[in-house]
Amino acid sequence: MRIAFYTLGCKLNQAETESLVSQIRxxxxxxxxxxxxxxxxxxxxxxxxxxxxxxxxHWLRLVRKRNPYAFIIVTGCYAQRAPQELVSLADLVLGNxxxxxxxxxxxxxxxxxxxxxxxxxPSTIFSDGITRVRSLVKIQxxxxxxxxxxxVPQVRPHEYSLPATRIIEEIKNKVALGYKEVVLTGxxxxxxxxxxxxxxxxxxxxxxxxxxxxxxxxxxxxxxxxPGLIALWQDAILSTSEGTRLCRHFHLALQSGSETVLQRMKxxxxxxxxxxxxxxxxxxxxxxxxxTDIMVGFPGESDKEFEQSYHFCRKAGFANIxxxxxxxxxxxxxxxxxxxxxxxxxxxxxxxxxxxxxxxRHSFWQQFLGQEMWVLWEKxxxxxxxxxxxxxxxxxxxxxxxxxPLTNKIAPARLIKVHNHGMWGEL
Numbered sequence: 368m369r370i371a372f373y374t375l376g377c378k379l380n381q382a383e384t385e386s387l388v389s390q391i392r393x394x395x396x397x398x399x400x401x402x403x404x405x406x407x408x409x410x411x412x413x414x415x416x417x418x419x420x421x422x423x424x425h426w427l428r429l430v431r432k433r434n435p436y437a438f439i440i441v442t443g444c445y446a447q448r449a450p451q452e453l454v455s456l457a458d459l460v461l462g463n464x465x466x467x468x469x470x471x472x473x474x475x476x477x478x479x480x481x482x483x484x485x486x487x488x489p490s491t492i493f494s495d496g497i498t499r500v501r502s503l504v505k506i507q508x509x510x511x512x513x514x515x516x517x518x519v520p521q522v523r524p525h526e527y528s529l530p531a532t533r534i535i536e537e538i539k540n541k542v543a544l545g546y547k548e549v550v551l552t553g554x555x556x557x558x559x560x561x562x563x564x565x566x567x568x569x570x571x572x573x574x575x576x577x578x579x580x581x582x583x584x585x586x587x588x589x590x591x592x593x594p595g596l597i598a599l600w601q602d603a604i605l606s607t608s609e610g611t612r613l614c615r616h617f618h619l620a621l622q623s624g625s626e627t628v629l630q631r632m633k634x635x636x637x638x639x640x641x642x643x644x645x646x647x648x649x650x651x652x653x654x655x656x657x658x659t660d661i662m663v664g665f666p667g668e669s670d671k672e673f674e675q676s677y678h679f680c681r682k683a684g685f686a687n688i689x690x691x692x693x694x695x696x697x698x699x700x701x702x703x704x705x706x707x708x709x710x711x712x713x714x715x716x717x718x719x720x721x722x723x724x725x726x727x728r729h730s731f732w733q734q735f736l737g738q739e740m741w742v743l744w745e746k747x748x749x750x751x752x753x754x755x756x757x758x759x760x761x762x763x764x765x766x767x768x769x770x771x772p773l774t775n776k777i778a779p780a781r782l783i784k785v786h787n788h789g790m791w792g793e794l
Contacts, residue, residue, distance in 0.1 A: 368477050369397045371405035373426050376413025378552040378585045380443060382503035383466060384411045390470045396477070405430070407438045407476060409469065410457075412445035414518055416694035420445055420452075427456040438476060442466045447522040448697070463523055499545040500745050500775045503585075506534050506569065507553030514622075515633045516665065516693065516701035523554055528561040531569050538577045547743055547775055548581035548614075549573075556584060557591025567596045574612060580777060581743060581760060583614040586660075589636045589644035592619070601651035614760040615652050616686075619644060621659040624679025625672040628665050631704070638679065645683060656686035656731065656761040663720055664693040664713035666704035673716050680723060686731040686762060688724035692717050732763060732785050739781045740765070742792065744773035756789075764789025 370391060374384040387409075392398050399405055408430045413419040423445050430439060439457040446453055447462040454460055461468065509526035510519050538549050551570075553559065559566040573582055600613055619641070623629050626638050636644075645657050661680060663673070680688060692713045695702035742765045744757035755773040756766050766789060767773075767780050780792030 368407060368473075369399050369403075369405045370407045370409065370473065371399050371401045371403060371430075372409050372411065373401040373430075374411045375419050375422055376411075376415065376444065378503050378550060379505060379508065379554060380411055380413060382505040382550075382552045385503055386505070387411075387466070387469050391473055394470060394474065396473065401426075404434050405437055406434075407440065407473065408434075409440045409442065411466075412441060412443035414443075414445040414448045414522060414696070416691070416696075418694065420449075424453075424456060427453070431456070440469070440472070442469065444519070444522040448518060464525075499541075500743065501548040501550065502541045502546045503550045503552050504534060504537055504541070505529065505553060506551050507556055507559045510554045512635065513633070513699075515631060515704075516662070516696065516699055518696040518699060519554060521698065526555070526558070528553075528559045530561050531564045531572060534569065535573060535576050538573060538579055542578050545775065546579070547777060548583060549579050550583045550585055552585040555588070555591075557587045557596075565595075566591075567593070567599055570599055570613070580612060581614055582612055583616060583760075584618075586618045586620055589619050589621075589641045592617075592644040592647065594647075597647055597651045600648075600655075611760050614762075615655045616658070616760065616762040617648055617655065618658045618660075621680070621683075622662050623665065623668075623672075624661070624676035624683075625668070626675075628668055628672050628676065631667060631701075632662075632665060633700070642683075654735075654761055656763070657683075658687040658689070658762065659683075659685050660689045660691070661720055662691060662693050663716045664708035666693070666701055666708065667706040668693075668708060668716075677720065677723060680720070680727070684730070685724075685727045687728050688720065690717060690720045690724055729785055732782075732790050735763065735782050735790070736785070737782065739779050740792070741777055741779050742767075743777050744775070746774050765792045766790070767792040767794055769794055 372384055372388060374381055388398055410423055410427060412423040427439060430437060440459045440461065441453045441457040442461040444463065446460050450460040507528045509523045511524065511526050513520040541549055557566055559569060573579065621641060622632055622634060624638065648655055648657060661676065693708065740759045742757040742759055744755045748754045748756050753768050753770060754766055755769055756764065758764060765780055765782065766786060778794060780794050782790045782792050784791040
């Protein structure tokens with residue numbers, strides 16, 4: 368039985384798919400690419416924006432056309448929020464809380480699958496080869512403190528943190544499989560608490576009890592940056608011959624650089640709090656990359672408020688900015704707010720912020736011209752090109768030529784030139 372996954376959305380969604388894929392592969396089923404002809408298609412959906420919803424529906428229609436006899440399963444946040452919108456496109460719709468039942472459901476399907484008429488395509492390329500470089504590990508889920516625009520507390524309402532022993536065991540298994548880097552992810556990673564263990568305690572234990580060569584965190588909130596957490600980078604960065612194990616990269620969601628917009632968003636920090644957080648990080652962690660998210664076109668956002676946000680981001684010195692236009696989500700406070708932004712104005716402001724994001728990236732990269740940096744090399748940019756791509760621990764994308772295979776190796780490169788998508792390096 369051939370199974371194809373399609374995943375949209377955040378790193379938490381990706382981590383959950385990765386876990387499901389591992390279980391299904393261990394059960395002996397074939398995992399193939401999402402654009403191949405499968406017997407079972409599984410969509411792990413996102414619903415943060417209306418565009419994410421649209422992408423999910425588009426993919427479901429495509430796979431139904433590709434194999435009319437396939438069994439299609441939809442899960443994830445869109446399935447949790449609006450299952451009635453998906454029942455006509457899928458054979459089974461599962462909310463987030465039912466997602467963990469998928470391996471059991473697949474097993475039951477396998478008993479029935481021989482009676483299904485299957486479309487066969489001998490040219491299908493199977494994705495049995497795995498490149499084990501970086502793995503996402505879920506440590507926390509759920510949010511009960513909604514921002515005015517956010518749908519996540521409706522689709523992931525139950526806050527919980529996984530036991531540290533379970534997380535450590537999973538990371539040990541990843542190391543045994545050959546993974547070099549692990550990214551800790553969740554809805555609110557900084558709120559991790561389990562049996563008296565906080566995030567800083569968990570990180571300390573992972574570094575001391577596992578052999579993972581790189582540990583990275585996904586998104587944090589500025590109010591989660593504490594002296595105890597930063598001390599892990601300041602005083603206890605564990606260095607090896609292959610660079611630092613604790614990656615010098617903080618993704619701190621900002622959303623807006625306007626104080627009044629932040630208040631309407633019901634974010635739980637001020638701009639002053641945010642400045643203090645990034646200042647304390649930069650003082651403690653040399654050559655750190657701080658990246659962020661910026662929303663454009665929030666209801667009522669005036670030209671003045673946009674300019675405030677733009678100038679705050681320019682002054683902050685971000686290594687990168689993820690820019691996205693406001694998308695009203697059903698049953699959120701922001702969807703009912705007056706003065707919804709006009710699409711034309713939203714597009715103009717989004718383009719301006721995207722240009723700033725590119726300028727910020729290039730400015731950050733240029734600081735490292737001529738430096739030698741350790742890179743975790745991922746794969747060839749295209750088969751046979753001998754050009755490999757990878758990431759430094761502070762999140763710089765590096766490209767380099769190599770006659771010898773570099774995949775899943777940590778090796779240094781001297782950064783010699785800024786590239787549109789990163790930097791060129793010499794081994």
